[in-house]
Amino acid sequence: xxxxxYQAKQILAxxxxxxxxxxxxxxxxxxxxxxxxxxxxxxxxKAQIHAGGxxxxxxxxxxxxxxxxxxxxxxILGMKLVTHQxxxxxxxxxxxxxxxxxxxxxxxxxxxxxxxxxxxxxxLASTDGGMDIEEIAEKTPEKIIKVFVDxxxxxxxxxxxxxxxxxxxxxxxxKLVRPATNLFMALYQxxxxxxxxxxxxxxxxxxxxxxxxxxxxKLSFDDNALFRHKNNLVLRDKDEEDLxxxxxxxxxxxxxxxxGNIGCMVNGAGLAMGTMDIIKSYGGDPANFLDVGGSASQExxxxxxxxxxxxxxxxxxxxxxxxxxxxxDMVATGVIAAFKSVNLQIPVxxxxxxxxxxxxxxxxxxxxxxxxxxMAYGIREAAQKAVAAAS
Ligand code: GDP
Ligand code: MN
Numbered sequence: 001x002x003x004x005x006y007q008a009k010q011i012l013a014x015x016x017x018x019x020x021x022x023x024x025x026x027x028x029x030x031x032x033x034x035x036x037x038x039x040x041x042x043x044x045x046k047a048q049i050h051a052g053g054x055x056x057x058x059x060x061x062x063x064x065x066x067x068x069x070x071x072x073x074x075x076i077l078g079m080k081l082v083t084h085q086x087x088x089x090x091x092x093x094x095x096x097x098x099x100x101x102x103x104x105x106x107x108x109x110x111x112x113x114x115x116x117x118x119x120x121x122x123x124l125a126s127t128d129g130g131m132d133i134e135e136i137a138e139k140t141p142e143k144i145i146k147v148f149v150d151x152x153x154x155x156x157x158x159x160x161x162x163x164x165x166x167x168x169x170x171x172x173x174x175k176l177v178r179p180a181t182n183l184f185m186a187l188y189q190x191x192x193x194x195x196x197x198x199x200x201x202x203x204x205x206x207x208x209x210x211x212x213x214x215x216x217x218k219l220s221f222d223d224n225a226l227f228r229h230k231n232n233l234v235l236r237d238k239d240e241e242d243l244x245x246x247x248x249x250x251x252x253x254x255x256x257x258x259x260g261n262i263g264c265m266v267n268g269a270g271l272a273m274g275t276m277d278i279i280k281s282y283g284g285d286p287a288n289f290l291d292v293g294g295s296a297s298q299e300x301x302x303x304x305x306x307x308x309x310x311x312x313x314x315x316x317x318x319x320x321x322x323x324x325x326x327x328x329d330m331v332a333t334g335v336i337a338a339f340k341s342v343n344l345q346i347p348v349x350x351x352x353x354x355x356x357x358x359x360x361x362x363x364x365x366x367x368x369x370x371x372x373x374x375m376a377y378g379i380r381e382a383a384q385k386a387v388a389a390a391s
Contacts, residue, residue, distance in 0.1 A: 107128075108127060154192070255290045324355070351377070
């Protein structure tokens with residue numbers, strides 16, 4: 001789960017990460033009040049959306065004086081902000097963060113995430129802050145410093161030092177080495193205690209008056225651990241998430257929308273991934289990832305049909321169910337009933353293997369739905385039939 005910059009900064013501040021003074025604003029008037037409270041000549045007006053790259057898209061404006069703050073707040077609030085992460089349709093800006101403007105001497109990059117290959121938390125840092133880290137990773141990977149953390153001992157001070165010296169903080173301002181190491185320790189502590197999947201500070205800045213500050217902050221939580229952070233659950237902003245994905249998660253379905261035209265309904269995440277791969281290998285394009293979970297009951301299948309078919313790209317649905325604990329005949333009954341109850345208008349290809357699969361095949365073949373509900377025997381045939389039906 002992603003959260004907004006202003007929320008991330010509040011959490012980071014609790015752990016001792018220095019952040020700019022500022023506050024969230026829901027209207028232009030509120031933005032002006034915040035600016036007045038800050039009592040500083042230069043303020044920064046920042047669009048609060050979950051996507052990054054706001055600066056380039058015109059969503060971050062350094063503003064001098066009240067007139068300029070007003071003008072920028074009016075321009076940004078309500079705009080459809082398009083960045084490289086929003087897609088061309090953009091994301092509507094519903095609130096702003098108004099902060100004191102800071103005089104930047106140097107922009108750095110720092111983040112904490114999990115290195116899945118190593119099964120360790122890793123801290124990344126780079127002297128090229130403020131830029132696209134993906135671009136740095138691609139073009140000049142040697143500029144990214146990595147520190148891997150042994151989970152049994154946590155981040156050690158010598159490692160935080162390694163980051164500080166790697167970022168040449170001793171050369172920029174020797175007095176800032178200690179505050180920098182404290183900051184890295186605090187980022188790590190935040191990551192672990194809040195069960196994050198990402199903490200990213202870009203840029204981490206050194207100001208001309210000799211301070212080190214998290215100028216931007218991006219924070220994501222590991223969804224699987226959210227149950228133990230009730231305080232963080234309320235930070236969710238469903239308006240920033242894909243509508244269909246929200247509806248699916250409310251129904252306890254794991255759904256991720258993709259760009260293709262073959263809707264997928266599968267039990268088990270691994271089988272769902274495999275199904276998408278095999279569709280691709282036959283020249284098709286999956287419209288979604290969908291794991292209906294272990295039960296695949298009529299209710300579940302109905303909900304899944306409703307979600308999949310809201311995506312107007314979908315031309316055919318492929319159901320791939322392995323009956324391990326769940327019985328295939330029960331699934332078949334559920335699928336047939338759901339097909340009729342939601343009055344599906346597109347063809348469905350079903351593959352059902354496992355417990356009671358023969359009974360299930362008979363049920364589907366005698367459903368009276370004819371070509372609209374086709375039985376497929378084996379995963380290859382299922383993929384071939386789905387690709388043919390979609391094209
Ligand atoms: P992003 O584009 O979504 O990553 O938003 P950021 O919060 O990183 O802001 C983009 C850029 O705006 C930063 O890299 C800075 O160069 C600039 N910026 C933001 N706040 C300030 C500030 O207080 N003073 C100055 N001079 N520049 C700022
Ligand atoms: Mn940034």
